[in-house]
Each structure stands twice: as C-alpha cells, then as structure tokens.
Amino acid sequence: MMGPAHSLSGAAAWLGVGAAAAAIGHPMPWPVLVVGALICAGAALAPDLDHKSATISRAFGPLSRGLCQVVDKMSYAVYKATRAPKDARRSGGHRTLTHTWLWAVLIGAGSSVLAATTDRWGVLVLLFVHLVLAVEGLLWRAARMSSDVLVWLLGATSAWILADVLDQPGNGAGWLFTGPGQEYLWLGLPVVLGALVHDVGDALTVSGCPILWPLPIAGKRWYPVGPPKGMRFRAGSWVELKLLMPVFMLLGGVGGASALGFI
Numbered sequence: 366m367m368g369p370a371h372s373l374s375g376a377a378a379w380l381g382v383g384a385a386a387a388a389i390g391h392p393m394p395w396p397v398l399v400v401g402a403l404i405c406a407g408a409a410l411a412p413d414l415d416h417k418s419a420t421i422s423r424a425f426g427p428l429s430r431g432l433c434q435v436v437d438k439m440s441y442a443v444y445k446a447t448r449a450p451k452d453a454r455r456s457g458g459h460r461t462l463t464h465t466w467l468w469a470v471l472i473g474a475g476s477s478v479l480a481a482t483t484d485r486w487g488v489l490v491l492l493f494v495h496l497v498l499a500v501e502g503l504l505w506r507a508a509r510m511s512s513d514v515l516v517w518l519l520g521a522t523s524a525w526i527l528a529d530v531l532d533q534p535g536n537g538a539g540w541l542f543t544g545p546g547q548e549y550l551w552l553g554l555p556v557v558l559g560a561l562v563h564d565v566g567d568a569l570t571v572s573g574c575p576i577l578w579p580l581p582i583a584g585k586r587w588y589p590v591g592p593p594k595g596m597r598f599r600a601g602s603w604v605e606l607k608l609l610m611p612v613f614m615l616l617g618g619v620g621g622a623s624a625l626g627f628i
Contacts, residue, residue, distance in 0.1 A: 366566040367601050368410055368420030370610050372502025374566055375409025375559040376402045377617035382558065383624030396530045397537035398624050400492070401555040402617075403527075407495030408559025410502050411472065412463040412567075415440045424501045426513055436463060444587065451584035461587060464567060465578040469560035477553030481546065485528060488549055492524035495556075571597045 366374075379402040383393045393401070413419035414436040422433040440458025462468055479487040497520035531538050531549075542550040561576075568574040573589025582588035591597055598604035622628045 366563075366570065366605055366609075368413075368502045369505050370605050370613070371409040371413075371563050371566055372406040372499060373610055373613040373617070374562050375555075376406040376499075376503070377613045377620060378409075378558050378562045379405035379555050380617045380620035380624060382554075382620075384620040387624050387626065391541075392626070393624060394535060394537040394540060395625060396527065397540045397551070398621065400527050400531060400537070401551075402621075403499045404491070404495040404552065405555035405559040405562070406503055407498030408472075408556045409563045409566075410498045410559075411556075412468070412560055412563045413459075415457075415461065415463045416459045420501050420505065421498060423513075424497055425517075447579060447586055449581060449584060449586040452587045460567060460572060460574060460589075461578075463560075464564050464574050464576065466561065466564070466576055467578065469557050469564070472560060473553040473557030475553075476556040477550045480549035480552040485532075488528050488531070488552065489524050491552055491556075492527055493520050496520040496523050496527075568592075569597060570600050573597075 380398065383398045383401070386393050410419070410421045410424075413421050414433055416422065417430065417433045417437060419433070422430050425432075437458045440462040441455075442458075444452075444455065444458060444461045476491055480491055481487075483490075497516055500516050500519060530536055537551075538548040540551055541554075542548075564574050564576045568576060568589075568591040570591070571594070573591035575587040576590050577588065579586055582590075619628070
C-alpha cells in the first residue's frame, strides 16, 4: 500500500478500537481517541523505514533519509542471517524485519517505556514524531506543497497542545493503566496497532508480507503472508485508491461516532 492508505487504515483501526472499548464499558476520553488515532496514523507509516523512497523517508529530511538507509541495511543483514533454504535471494531489506509482528511489539513496548519513564518530554517526542508522520500520510498533498519546516512546526505545536490536554484530570493520561507511574503506558498501543495494520495492508498486495517471522511456514522463515493471489492488488492501483481508501474513511467515521456515543 501507499502512504495515504496506510495512514487512513491506521486511524480507522484506532477509532474502531475506541468503539470496541465503549461497547465493553471502558470508553476512551475524547483526547485518547483523537491522540491515539493520530499516533496510529503516523505509526502505520513507520514499517517503511526500510525503504529509502517511502513517505517516512521524506518526513524529517536528511535525518529520516539516513535512518531509512541504516534500517534497510540492518533488515537485509537480518534477512540473510535467518533465511531458510526456500526463502528467495534478495538485494535489499524492504518488507523484511520492520514488517513483522515482533518488530511491531518491540517498537510499541519501547514507546510505552519511553512515555512512562521520561514524563512529559518522552510524551512530547512520541507525539511530535507521529503527528508529523500523520500529516505526511493523511494530508500528503498539502505536506508536499509546503515546506518541511512548516510541517515540523505544525507537529510540534500540536504535540504541545495535545500533551497539555491529556495532562488535564480525566482526559486520559491514566486511561487503561491506572497504577502509580503507569500514566501514558497506553501510548504504545496505537504504535503497535499502526505497525500491524501496515503489515496487514501490505499482505493484501501482490508481494505479501512476512508478518509471522520468525515462524517457519512451508519451508520458509520469511513466508509472504497474504490472501490467494487472485485477491491481491498492486500498491497504488484503483483497488487501493477507489475502493479501500473510501472504505477506511467510512469505517473510521462510524468507529469514531460510536466511540463518542453518537451511534
């Protein structure tokens, strides 16, 4: 999938989680719903850190481009070191390590630890990074027409405002995890969800996605999980742009309305 579809699917997924939480009697405060959707939209771009031409590579200028090159080489090294005899030979690391459930869990856990142990500054860093990515994904046309500095200023300002909102009593700092010192632990959840939604989206394309690595399947350790080939599509095709993206917007709208108690 392309960046905009990934971000839309991430936002829709968190809004769906919000609807499910409301249905079982543990509704999200509206700031948690909004912040979680934005983080999930941004996190749904992050697995493409292994691709030098992906949306995320442009998000932070030379820093993100350099990071993408490093992650690509690291992912390729892991692929070579762990591939089974039936796994194909390849020359790069795209759709390998960062496109697995294990990577998603590790990144999410790291985000939770950062948010819970570094107080406000860790929360601000998480919000800033993911809000910039959300702008790049959800508002990609506007982001490409404006300067990077304006996008970064928007991300920084929004992060500061949303952090202040979350800090207010009852607004969600302690949502889900209520023990002392567990404030903001939940911030890792939309990060995990965004990464997994990205992987599922890529699994629907012709190349599939090795989500289940390192579990061996059919003699392969990097088995490209996906539906039957006749049901797959190419990234950027009409299926993604004309069918899936409107569906994501509709599901997100319904999920958000349900989470807020409007339906």
